[in-house]
Amino acid sequence: MKIPMNLVSVMNNTKWDELRLAMYELEPTPAWRTKCLENEYVTPWDCEWYYHFREGGYEITEWVEIRIESNDQKDCVLTELIRIHVPVEKITEGFRVYGYIWLGQPLEYAK
Template identity: 45%
Template sequence: MLYSCMNNTKWSEIRQAMVNMTSPPLWKTTFLNGYESAVDGEWFYHFSEGGYSDIQYLDVLTNSVEQHVEVGAILRSIHVPGIMTSTGYRILGYADSASSVAYL
């Protein structure tokens, strides 16, 4: 069974923070039904299109050390559930009940 780790406010905070960056990172989402979006760089309209309720996780794809550090600081300030990956960060929208969820 999956449980929600995020809410619309937190997703909106991520969206707004990325929109405000000078050089926003790319992103892609995986949905509860298994669909994986294409990699996208447009945070203002595309990220919020369709709402957030079915996002299983969001991959934020950083392209430089500087961007990685900046995005990490932003995500920690928002205090979101997720992990650092080899390509950036994965933010969990849902997790299973057996998993331990860490917060950035």
């Protein structure tokens, strides 16, 4: 797939795997869903990080949303996002980690 020129990759396979493994280790495991860059499909929520999350690779993942169910879970997820240093935005459901951003889109890291 050819990436549109107005999109910039901000993650790589190593960072996606760091995220995957960090979320897999949490108890309870937070739910996630991704948006496909190729067809804009947003997956249903899933809690299986070890196999499902990496299925098909990361090259067309525009973003992943991580759903938070409690303040304790929020603290644990945020701690891991800070540790692995990924581009993230707080959203109503929890957090959105970006794989690609649009040119000119502000980018922040968890803090």
